Amino acid sequence: MPIFSYIVLSIALFSIGIVGVLTRRNAIIIFMSIELMLNAVNLMLVAFSKMHQNAAILAGDVSGTAGMDGQLFVFFIMVVAAAEVSVGLAIIVMMYRNIHSVDVNFLNRLKH
Amino acid sequence: MNNVLQIVCLIPLLPLLGFLVNGLGRNYLSKTLIGWIGSGTILGSFILSVWVFMQVKEGNTHVAEYFNFIAVDKLVIPFALRIDQLTSLFLLIITGVGFLIHVYSVSYMHEEKPGHFGRYFSYLNLFVFSMLLLVMGDNFVIMFIGWEGVGLCSYLLIGYWFKKQEYNKAANKAFIMNRVGDLAFLIALFWIIAKIGSVSFADVFAAENLAKLTQTDITVITLLLFVGATGKSAQIPLYTWLPDAMAGPTPVSALIHAATMVTAGIYMIARSHVLYNMAPLTMNVVTYTGLATALLAATIALKQNDIKKVLAYSTVSQLGFMFLALGTGAYVAAVFHVMTHAFFKALLFLGSGSVIHAMGGEQDIRNMGGLRKKLGITFWTFVIGCVAIAGIPPFSGFFSKDAILLSAFEKSPLLYGVALFTALLTAFYMFRLLFITFTGKFRGTEEQAHHLHESPLTMTLPLIILAILSIVGGWVGVPELISEGGDKLSAFLAPAVASVPQEHPVSHSEEYFLMGLSTGLVLLAILAAWLMFRNYQRKEASGLGKLLENKWYVDELYEAMIVQPLHKLGGIFKSIVDPKLVDGLVNGVGRAVNYGSRQLRLLQSGQVGSYVLLMVLSIVLIFTIQFFLRK
Amino acid sequence: MIAFFLILVPLAAGLISFLIKEEKAVKSFALLASLASLAVSVLGLTVLKTDQYLNFNAPWMSSLGSSFSLKLDGMGQVLCLLTAVAYPLVVGGSWQASHQKPGRFFGLMLLAQAGLMGVFLASDALLFYFFWELALIPMYFLASQWGGERRIPVTFKFFVYTFLGSVLMLIGILYVYSQTADHSFSLASFYKVQIPGSTQLWVFWLFFAAFAIKMPVFPFHTWQPDTYEQASTPTTMILSGVMVKMGLLGLIRWLMPVLPIASYQWGDTVMILAVIGIIYASLIAIRQDDLKRLIAYSSIAHLGLMCAAVFSENISATQGVMIQLFNHGVNIIGLWIIVEIIERRYGTRKISELGGLAQQAPVMATFFVIIALANIALPLTNGFAGEFLMFNGLLGAKSKYFVVFTVLAGLGIILAAVYTLNMIRKTFYGEAVSLKVPVTDLKLNEKLVLGVIVLIIFWLGIHPQSLLEVTDGFAKDWVNKIDISYLFRK
Structure with missing residues (x-):
């Protein structure tokens, strides 16, 4: 499959994520949008990794390890995202307990 | 012999020593001791000067180098003193007249407290030191050191009675106007350094170095030096400080503002005559400035009522005469007039000091009159001074003034006419001063009349000596016309400075006629003064008289044109x-x-x-x- | 070794001073320490004159190409001597003044001395910058914690202003560093660097801004009168006597030989600024009523002349600047000492409220008149040789307008006489005004300190050659370094 389709898909996912973050006020949905963006990036990484591997094999590299680092990064990102979600959700829960809302527009008190 | 002459540095060092001892010990030494130290050091210098005079009489020159004052790159300025005929003559005037004035001061200032008495003598000694440095320096920088030094001492002494802000203002004015001239002097100096690379007289006046200068260079340098001279020697446009400088004690006026410091400009131009001879434009400027100053100051002197102010304007006027002589190339005549003027003007100032002393500080001649009876010696010496300055033969002033008038005539009869007119004014205002002060009725208060007394011997003795000098001082420069070989001064000065021979020398008959004419007219002027002022009654001046009394409003003009705008500008900036x-x-x-x-x-x-x-x-x-x- | 000790002694003494509580003790300690520095400096000037004593090298940040290298050349000798002479005078002259937290005060003073010495000695650009800031920071604390009422905002301005300059200079240093062949901060490689003329033209201003603010040159001077007025007098003495010399040193050592083409190109511009500054500051000084501000403006005028002289790029002017660096420092410290005495004793420094002090304190008046006259460069005082050489150099400058510059700067001489004499007249002469305090003249320590200053004034006035000889070699080298006439010959 040509790499172009992956790129388009990834851009679409990423844009949906951005729009989600920008337009929604519900913290949980914003979180989901962020996840969407992260996964768009992950998709990109995996696609490029595979592309490089194929190219290397065609060029005669039999080890098949070319482009592996891209996939490694995906794992990192997934781990970090998981950690982030756990912390973030914990914060949202605390917030809900305190102000009975998960609307981010109430969350502008940090500036004081 | 050269090694012996190395000790000429003692001539300025002795007064410096006197300055240090009197200055530092003014609170510990007795007044007598201070007076002895102050006068004694000058006497020592005088004796050394006489010795130096003997050494250079034969026409030799000596330069004593001590150490390098400044040596940067190729420019080397040694601390060197020069002894030649010109210097020697000035040395004699400065230390001789200076010594007499020191002696005179001991009595004149005796009412001062010891501390201030010591301060006075230390300033006076410092002045003599600076003045000696000025005339002895072997290069322009040493001359400049003396040049600013005398300005400083003049400042300190004018403001000697520092409680009176008026006096302090006069002192500031003197210093600042002098600094204007000094700046021009300095720039001339830098110009010389830039073009020639040396400041010592021997190098600057050497023919091969002069060849490096273009005509513009020479004109600029000489003009700037002349501006410097106008500051120190009180010529237009920088003359207004001198009359104000009369705020100082009278002996100071005699020494600094009549006999010595104000003649520094003449000395400097005479010293640089090689340059001036090459700058015809500057010579014209010098001539006309001198003449204009002489005339202007003489007109102002006609209407002054302060005894010292009259003398001050007279000094300005006489200095103008000297510059006139310089401008016509008659350097010897100018130096000659410096000498005779030192005698008779110091005499007149000291005489006026004696009068002021007797009057208990009164300086307004309208409040005097008839002092002849009480102040006999003062009166007669004053008469001698007046006759000398008026220029009646055989008094000293006649010979020097005649030499100047002659040189003016040789240049142009018109110059001669104006100069002669000024000389007549001089005779007139001097005798006006004499008659108002000494003849007629006494116009002061009862208390003053009671207090009137002749001054003590330490004051009258200098007067008498100066009076004798005022009579005989001119006999060293008798015109060749009258006595063959009579002009000893020219012969003596010849190795150092000589007048430029005129293109059209006057014939003998003309010279006789001119002498007779000037003497006759001067006698007429004196007669007029006698008729008008022997019984002086006070009256208000009006019209031209008022203009003259207010000194042509020059001070006010300067105030409005220069001082106030700068002051305002400073205010705006601030x-x-x-x-x-x-x-x-x-x-x-x-x-x-x-x-x-x-x-x-x-x-x-x-x-x-x-x-x-x-x-x-x-x-x-x-x-x-x-x-x-x-x- | 000498070079190293010149920094080490005040640095160590400064740190120790912080620990001393008692005022008398800390003053004595500071005096002793500053005398020790003076001894080291004199030693370097007289006995231990070989390179092995005068130079010091130690590795510092070798990976960056920077080393802890100090060098005591002619200009360094003069300025270190000035710093070393200034401190005993300042401490001795203000012995009676009491400060809160004296340990801290004198500690900071001595730290500043270490910084100043470092600036004068450093022959490594990064080290130079380091000491430049090291000198500034203690000064900031000194000026902001001890002094007049408005000291906080005034010192803030002083700090920000000079710091801005420093940062620009740092950028300049880094730029020149990037252009060096061997990537080194050492002075030698800075001198070897070849920067194209068009680039030099703007790099010049990075450096010049810092130095112009420090000196200060018109129109960068406005921090100065306020700071001098508000800071406590000992601080002001160091600021005006020694610290402003940092700017000139920077110009001479770090700017003009590194960027000779730009220095030549901008020479006229800088000289115009300097000459305007001379006249401008002098005119303002004439109208000042506050003694401190008057002296501050007079200092601006004097520094302006020195700046103009530096840019006339010849030996005469350079030597004039060298000797004047020292003389200006000594003279202005003398003036401050007397102003401080007047203020402490009479409770005011307004000229309009003073008068007739010569009757009450004749000794003080004598000292003041001598120092003031030295300040306006009367012959046979120390100011004369310097100004003479500087003016001589100005007239020999390569600029087209040298005559105009000389004459205009010369007007400054006249104006200087005006404001100085007026100050003397109004403060010391005239009838004594009724002041609250009884009649007292100088105390012994004040007489001693002022006596030393007057001795220096006359010694260097009569024999300026003794100082000129020290910088002779330096001046010649320097003029060769900045000479770009080879470019015209091509």
Whole structure:
């Protein structure tokens, strides 16, 4: 499959994520949008990794390890995202307990 | 012999020693001792000067080098003293007249407290030191050191009675006007250094070095030096400080503002005559400035009522005569007049001091009159002084003034006419002063009349000696016309400075006629003064008289044209430009940063959404820029 | 070794001073320490004159190409001597003044001395910058914690202003560093660097801004009168006597030989600024009523002349600047000492409220008149040789307008006489005004300190050659370094 389709898909996912973050006020949905963006990036990484591997094999590299680092990064990102979600959700829960809302527009008190 | 002459440095060092001892010990030494030290050191210098005179009489010159004052790159300025005929003559005048005035001062200042008495003598000694340095320096820089030094001492002594702010203002004025001249002197000096690379007289006046100078260079240098001279020697336009300088004690006026310091300009031009001979334009400027000053000051002197102011304007006028002589190339005549003027003007000042002393500090001649009976010696010596300055043979002033008038005539009869007219004015105002002061009825208060007394011997003795000098002092320069080989002065000065021979020398008969004419007219002027002022009654001046009494309003003009505008400008700078404009700009930058950051702070709204939006927009922007820039 | 000790002694003494509580003790300690520095400096000037004593090298940040290298050349000798002479005078002259937290005060003073010495000695650009800031920071604390009422905002301005200059200079240093062949901060490589003329033209201003603010040159001077007025007098003495010399040193050592083409090109511009500054500051000084501000403006005028002289790029002017660096420092410290005495004793420094002090304190009046006259460069005082050489150099400058510059700067001489004599007249002469305090003349320590200053004034006035000899070699080298006439010959 040509790499172009992956790129388009990834851009679409990423844009949906951005729009989600920008337009929604519900913290949980914003979180989901962020996840969407992260996964768009992950998709990109995996696609490029595979592309490089194929190219290397065609060029005669039999080890098949070319482009592996891209996939490694995906794992990192997934781990970090998981950690982030756990912390973030914990914060949202605390917030809900305190102000009975998960609307981010109430969350502008940090500036004081 | 050369090694022996090395000790000429003692001539200035002795007064310096006197300055140090009197200055530092003024609170510990008795007044008698201070007087002895002050006068004794000058006497020592005088004796050495006589010895030096003997050494150089034969026409030799000696330079004594001590150490390098400044040596930078190729410019080497040694601390060197020069002894030649010109110097020697000035040495004799300075130390001789200086010694008499020191002696005179012991009595004149006896009412001062010991501390101030010591201060007075230390200043006076410092002055003599500086003046000696001025005339002995072997290069322009040493001369300049003396030049500024005498200015300083003049400042200190004019403001000697520092409780009176008026006197202090006069002192400041003297110093500042002198500094204007000094600046010109300095620039001339730098010009010489830039072109010739040396400041010593021997180098600057050497023919091969003079060849390096263009005509413009010479004109600029000589003009600037002349501006320097106008400051020190009180010529137009920088003369107004001298009359004000009369605020100082009278012996100071006699020494500094009549006999010695004010003649520094004449000395300097006579010293640089080689340069001036090559600058016809400057010579004309010198001539006409001198003549104009002589005339202007003489007219002002006609209407002054302060005994010392009359003498001060007379000094300005006489200095004008000397510059007239310099301008016509008659250097010897100018130096000759310096000498005779030193005698009779010091005499007149000291005489006026004696009068002021007797009158208990009164200086207004309208309040005097009839002093002849009480102050016999003072009166007769004063008469001698007046006759000498008026120029009646065989008194000293006749010979020197005649030499100047003659040189003026040789240049142009018109010059001669104006100069002669000025000489008549001189005779007239001097005898006006004499008659108003010494004849007629006494017009002062009862108390003053009671207090009137002749001064003590230490004051009258200098008067008598100076009176004798005023009579015989001119006999060293008798014209060849009258006695063969009579002009000993020219012969003596010949190795150092000689007058420029005129193109059209006058014939003998003309010379006789001119002498007779000037003497006759002067006698007429004296007669007129006698008729008008022997029984003086006070009356208000009006019209031209008022203009003269107010000195042609020159001071007011300077005040309005120069002092006030600068003062105002300073005020504007101080209160508007500096705090508002310059500092305003600096503070403005600070305020702009402050304002800018306050505006930027508003971006920090706390709305997470707006942050993200900004972030996204920025990223898009960066990518776009990147995209376009890649090409 | 000498070079190293010149920094080490005040640095160590400064740190120790912080620990001393008792005022008398800390003053004595500071005096002793500053005398020790003076001894080291004199030693370097007289006995231990070989390179092995005068130079010091130690590795510092070798990966960056920077080393802890100090060098005591002619200008360094003069300025270190000035710093070393200034401190005992300042401490001794203000012995009676009491400060809160004396340990801290004198500690900071001595730290500043270490910084100043470092600036004068450093022959490594990064080290130079380091000491430049090291001198500034203690000064900031000194000026902001001890002094007049408005000291906080005034010192803030002083700090920000000079710091701005420093940062620009740092950028300049880094730029020149990036252009050096061997990537080194050492002075030698800076001198070897070849920067194209058009680039020099703007790099010049990065450096010049820092130095112009420090000196200060018109129109960068406005921090100065306020700071001098508000800071405590010992601080002001160090600021005006020694610290402003940092700017000139920077110009001479770090700017003009590194960027000779730009220095030549901008020479006229800088000289115009300097000459305007001379006349402008002098005219303002005439109208000042506050003694401190008057002296501050007079200092601006004097520094302006020195700046103009530096840019006339010849040996005469350079030697004049060298000797004047020292003389101006000594003289102005003398003036401050007397102003401080007047202020402490009479409770005011407004000229209009003073008068007739010569009757009450004749000794003080004598000292003041001598120092003031030295300040206006009367012959046979120390100011004369310097101004003479500087003016001589100005007239020999390569600029087209040298005559105009000389004459206009010369007007400054006249104006200097005006404001100085007026100050003397109004403060010391005339009838004594009724002041609250009884009649007292100088105390012994004040007489001693002022006596030393007057001795220096006359010694260097009569024999300036003794100082000129020290900088002779330096001046010749320097003029060769900045000479760009080879460019015209091509």
